Amino acid sequence: MDRAGAETMLMNLYRHTDRNKIQFDFITFTDETGDYDAEIIALGGKVIPIIASNPITRMLKLKKFLQRHPEYTIVHAHMSLSNAFHLLAAKNAGVKHLISHAHSTKNGKRGIVEKIYEKWALITNRHIATYKIACGELAAQYLFGTTRNVLLLPNAVDIQEMVTVAENSRDYINREFSDNGLKIIQVGRLYKVKNHTFSLKIAEELKKRQVNFTIYIIGQGPLEKDLKQQAQDTSLLDNVKFLGLRTDITELMASADYMIMPSLSEGFPVVLVESQTVRLMTIVSKEVPAEVDLGIGLVDFLPIDSAVEWADHLLENKQSNISNEEIINVLKSGGFDVALSAEKLAKMYMSL
Structure with missing residues (x-):
């Protein structure tokens, strides 16, 4: 499995x-x-x-x-x-x-x-x-x-374990990839419904603005070859890293600046529970149910008709001051x- x-x-x-x-x-x-x-x-x-x-x-x-x-x-x-x-x-x-x-x-x-x-x-x-x-x-x-x-x-999710791992991993991407720029991750199978082509358009827009950034695409699937070719054709291979399947998702989330999910549709993805558990700001497609937002200020919704708007939002570099104790209480009371x-x-x- x-x-x-x-x-x-x-x-x-x-x-x-x-x-x-x-x-x-x-x-x-x-x-x-x-x-x-x-x-x-x-x-x-x-x-x-x-x-x-x-x-x-x-x-x-x-x-x-x-x-x-x-x-x-x-x-x-x-x-x-x-x-x-x-x-x-x-x-x-x-x-x-x-x-x-x-x-x-x-x-x-x-x-x-x-x-x-x-x-x-x-x-x-x-x-x-x-x-x-x-x-x-x-x-x-x-x-x-x-x-x-x-x-x-x-x-x-295992809330306490994730919080503990996250707090010990805030510089994980810097250590693993020597990356000091804007760090963005996308987690999910490389299927059409996950809309990775839109993510690459966001990358194009950020590169056009000469932003120092990396998008880490985590997952595998039938579109991997096509997406890598698209990244190559648009000169994005230095800014878009295809990491395949990983066992260090919590560490990667904890040390990223943003997660993006421009999906065409979703249920209630566990990855959005995980991202909010580790205090990761996330931008989500408006095609994703609003109930995924746990009300702790970590999820923003945008339409998937403008990569420019997503790039603008990423460059706002929003921060959250919510404490781990607040997150744990919200997750437990919500049944997570x-x-x-x-x-x-x-x-x-x-x-x-």
Whole structure:
């Protein structure tokens, strides 16, 4: 299982779950070794690859697997619209408890076929799931059409650990990269929905103004080659660093000046919980739900129609005076403490 938003959230929960009572096994749809696979196995879990060329074949293979393994009494699906396929497979295999977990607030695809699929998947999710969970109210409204009888489980983090690491890492980028300019990071898979092409336009605008800056792009994905070529074609390779997958996200966040998220759509990304935990100023697309702003003055929203406006905002170099104690209190009261979230989820599992 690779290192991404929903996967990171799952691992946060898994690490804080009493594994003497509850064990997670993970179905993946690739035969490649994932970033979290070794840790999952070390914690007593299994990573079970199901390889198929299309969703229907995948559904049939998942059904056969679950029929062969009746010990699995709960299937918890985390792939938004695709939950429909996986819960159908589980239902037809005789699994009693079917959990659909909403992580997104929109589909982001506009073709006729995609719209038909979206409508079918939404109806199926709402009809077949015996239990519903969402990372936020807007994600619940999108996938289930309501927040009623939906467990709201915010994308939680280990607050105290992150705060401690952050306070010891304020000069991390300077030490690792000898960078004393404006330090900007973007964290996310290199997919169209993350809108990295817009980030490169921001970089062009900053370079035009002769700003000393670096944008650190963290993540991997199918657009990596194209984005690197775009950076090369616009003479940005000295200002844009592609770091790939990293295990030092907290350290990088703690020592950056800004994080940017010009996404075309999002649910409630865990990376925005992380950025606010470490007191990182963040500029976010107006396509991202307003509920991601925890009200502590660290998130600003901008439209994604002008790289000039984003560059202007970055050069304001805003600072926050909020204390760690205030942040911890806000996060805990908002349900973002992973220990409490893991306990809440465990109670739900044990009640089934």
